[in-house]
Amino acid sequence: MEAERARLLSLAIDFGFDETAAKKCLDRLIDLYGADGKEFVTVEHCGDDFLAALADTMQESEDWDDLQAAESEARVVLNRMFEKEFANDAKKDSSMHWRLDSLDRASSLTNDEDSDLEVLNQKDFLARLPGTVDLNNGQTHLPLPLKEPLKPKGGQKCAKNGSELTYKDERTSASLTFEELKAMDQMELANVVVFGNKTFRPLQHQACKAAVENRDCFVLMPTGGGKSLCYQLPATLHPGITVVICPLLSLIQDQIFTLNVKYGIPATFLNSQQTSSQSLTVIQELRKERPTCKLLYVTPERIAGNLSFMDILRCLHQKGLLARFVIDEAHCVSQWGHDFRPDYRGLCCLKQNFPGVPMMALTATATHSVRKDILSALKIPGALILETSFDRPKLKYEVVGKCRDSLKQLGQLIKERFNNMCGIVYCLSKNECVDVSNYLNQKCKIKTVHYHAGLAAHLRVNVQKKWQTGEVQVVCATVAFGMGIDKPDVRFVIHNSMSKSIESYYQESGRAGRDDLPAACVALYQKKDFSRIVCMLRGGNGFNKERFKTAMLQARKMKEYCELKTECRRKMLLEHFGESLDRHCCKYGSSPCDNCLKLSS
Ligand SMILES: Nc1ncnc2c1ncn2[C@@H]1O[C@H](COP(=O)(O)OP(=O)(O)OP(=O)(O)O)[C@@H](O)[C@H]1O
Ligand SMILES: [Mg+2]
Numbered sequence: 001m002e003a004e005r006a007r008l009l010s011l012a013i014d015f016g017f018d019e020t021a022a023k024k025c026l027d028r029l030i031d032l033y034g035a036d037g038k039e040f041v042t043v044e045h046c047g048d049d050f051l052a053a054l055a056d057t058m059q060e061s062e063d064w065d066d067l068q069a070a071e072s073e074a075r076v077v078l079n080r081m082f083e084k085e086f087a088n089d090a091k092k093d094s095s096m097h098w099r100l101d102s103l104d105r106a107s108s109l110t111n112d113e114d115s116d117l118e119v120l121n122q123k124d125f126l127a128r129l130p131g132t133v134d135l136n137n138g139q140t141h142l143p144l145p146l147k148e149p150l151k152p153k154g155g156q157k158c159a160k161n162g163s164e165l166t167y168k169d170e171r172t173s174a175s176l177t178f179e180e181l182k183a184m185d186q187m188e189l190a191n192v193v194v195f196g197n198k199t200f201r202p203l204q205h206q207a208c209k210a211a212v213e214n215r216d217c218f219v220l221m222p223t224g225g226g227k228s229l230c231y232q233l234p235a236t237l238h239p240g241i242t243v244v245i246c247p248l249l250s251l252i253q254d255q256i257f258t259l260n261v262k263y264g265i266p267a268t269f270l271n272s273q274q275t276s277s278q279s280l281t282v283i284q285e286l287r288k289e290r291p292t293c294k295l296l297y298v299t300p301e302r303i304a305g306n307l308s309f310m311d312i313l314r315c316l317h318q319k320g321l322l323a324r325f326v327i328d329e330a331h332c333v334s335q336w337g338h339d340f341r342p343d344y345r346g347l348c349c350l351k352q353n354f355p356g357v358p359m360m361a362l363t364a365t366a367t368h369s370v371r372k373d374i375l376s377a378l379k380i381p382g383a384l385i386l387e388t389s390f391d392r393p394k395l396k397y398e399v400v401g402k403c404r405d406s407l408k409q410l411g412q413l414i415k416e417r418f419n420n421m422c423g424i425v426y427c428l429s430k431n432e433c434v435d436v437s438n439y440l441n442q443k444c445k446i447k448t449v450h451y452h453a454g455l456a457a458h459l460r461v462n463v464q465k466k467w468q469t470g471e472v473q474v475v476c477a478t479v480a481f482g483m484g485i486d487k488p489d490v491r492f493v494i495h496n497s498m499s500k501s502i503e504s505y506y507q508e509s510g511r512a513g514r515d516d517l518p519a520a521c522v523a524l525y526q527k528k529d530f531s532r533i534v535c536m537l538r539g540g541n542g543f544n545k546e547r548f549k550t551a552m553l554q555a556r557k558m559k560e561y562c563e564l565k566t567e568c569r570r571k572m573l574l575e576h577f578g579e580s581l582d583r584h585c586c587k588y589g590s591s592p593c594d595n596c597l598k599l600s601s
Contacts (some may be wrong), residue, residue, distance in 0.1 A: 005030075007043045008050055015559075016528035017054050025054045048552050055534040062429040064536045065452045065478035187212070190233055194263055201226045202388045208233050211324060211360055216380040218330070218371070219362040220387035223510035227362040228255065231326045235294045236265055240321035241286070243313070244297045246328045247341055249273075252297045259295060267295040270302055270309070286312050291321065300332075304346020310353060322357050325350050327378060330361035331503070334373040336550065339503075344377075351379035359383070364390075364510070365503040368578035390577045392510060394518045396591035397569040399562050402526040407436065410496060410524065411444035414474065417520070421491035422467070425476045426508055428497035428532055430454050436496055437476035447472040453480035482508060488515035494522045498529040498562060500536070501554035502576045505561070518591050525562040530555065569593040 012022035033041050187208045191197050207230035210217045221227050235242035246252050259267040285291050316322040332341040403409045427433040430452040437450035449463045449472050466472045493512040499505035513519030537551045570586040570593050587596040
């Protein structure tokens with residue numbers, strides 16, 4: 001008993017809990033188990049329960065962030081977009097078009113009655129671009145892009161099994177010649193003309209092709225790898241509607257805006273929080289003989305067990321207009337994933353009810369067991385699996401032990417290594433981001449702003465704008481910052497507190513270096529942060545014992561990452577996702593992790 005007591009105490013201390021509080025809590029636990037249950041008081045039997053009880057007894061001084069606030073704001077924004085659109089529609093007597101005059105060119109390709117690209121041959125297609133191409137004159141150039149012109153980029157590399165794929169000059173303000181356009185297939189042309197991309201990124205073309213061939217497929221690509229295009233492009237080529245299941249309103253908001261406003265592709269949404277008149281308008285559109293919208297975004301609870309929605313899908317299917325189901329952020333399907341959502345489990349009904357309708361599932365974070373679970377839950381065991389390496393070779397992974405004055409340490413780190421560079425500092429709670437931001441501003445004269453889900457929507461937009469335009473250097477944020485944020489030149493992501501899982505860490509740190517230039521991912525670590533994670537997991541909405549255990553396992557793995565002494569951090573991250581890496585690739589690569597760097601020096 002004494003030996004177990006000592007083990008449990010050392011477990012608590014190892015996880016950063018205060019020793020006196022741990023002793024008290026352990027005495028209570030031993031009392032609870034009583035004389036008969038003594039043999040069960042072991043680390044193996046009740047280690048997690050002990051840590052959980054300990055977390056419960058700790059003073060709740062932190063304001064944990066959750067995505068609820070961001071979600072309700074997104075609902076308001078979506079509602080506004082919706083109302084505005086339909087107010088305009090009443091005037092122009094058309095439906096489901098979010099047109100912008102400046103994007104008429106794109107709209108004319110996708111919104112017109114007979115606009116499905118498949119019915120157009122290449123010549124027709126080009127001829128429909130107003131005043132841009134003289135088909136009798138091979139020299140004429142088609143001006144790009146429909147999106148904001150971006151400067152040509154350096155080659156971005158993606159290594160898979162030793163082979164290197166390079167993608168460069170992704171979007172360019174340079175024009176393409178007629179010859180170049182003529183040599184393109186239908187998908188390449190749509191990529192250029194509708195989406196403003198010069199080339200496909202690795203696997204995008206294969207994924208689009210699989211979709212066009214109506215195959216079920218599972219796409220695994222790193223964060224920011226370009227998964228959306230894999231289903232948005234085929235949606236513009238196919239007749240009918242692509243139904244996209246997306247877990248968060250904030251992600252839907254971002255996609256709806258991009259599709260309608262940037263690309264001129266009509267897209268709409270249904271969620272359980274719309275007013276009945278709003279959903280009725282969408283439903284009427286869907287029930288039309290020939291609906292205009294090409295993509296329909298829905299949240300998962302809209303599908304599972306919803307008979308009226310199933311009926312709408314059935315009607316679309318009967319008319320041959322149900323093009324595809326897309327499950328974005330598919331890791332939410334799996335209980336073993338880092339972001340399990342019970343409603344995603346109900347998506348099995350899609351294949352059951354519509355076996356002939358192809359399905360595409362996409363994620364950036366799935367271990368091998370999660371993948372298997374996703375495929376079986378969605379009932380697509382034979383899906384074509386398309387995966388690129390999760391490696392981000394230009395990201396330098398490091399862990400720095402926190403000193404006593406950790407804020408000073410953070411300020412110095414930014415000043416010395418990332419002076420005037422753009423970055424994100426991730427914090428665990430709302431009050432932590434406010435404190436860190438204030439300290440960096442006042443004591444270190446680093447221009448920062450804070451961001452969490454509790455800020456009003458207009459403040460959040462403001463913060464994002466200031467950071468995006470470079471008016472401030474650093475955002476101190478909770479995990480609420482990141483969804484839909486796609487800034488290319490983030491040079492560093494520092495975790496001021498440990499992430500709750502390897503998956504979250506990979507996603508959050510992956511916001512660095514999207515321009516494929518070197519960037520640093522630094523985790524500041526101290527044991528105490530683990531106990532904060534335990535408190536957060538205990539306090540989370542909809543606490544559930546089983547999920548707590550899974551979350552604890554995930555957090556432990558993250559702790560292991562932070563405590564690696566000599567092993568390669570990149571290797572551990574990749575192995576977590578089932579990918580093997582020869583350590584030499586990190587050690588002799590362009591951005592070795594801190595441990596590999598130590599080895600070579
Ligand atoms: N072929 C391409 N050429 C140039 N830019 C591209 C291409 N494909 C996608 N992009 C751009 O890359 C960015 C990231 O794309 P997207 O949001 O689809 O990534 P994602 O894989 O869904 O990332 P996340 O895992 O964060 O959701 C977007 O700005 C998108 O416009
Ligand atoms: Mg995405």
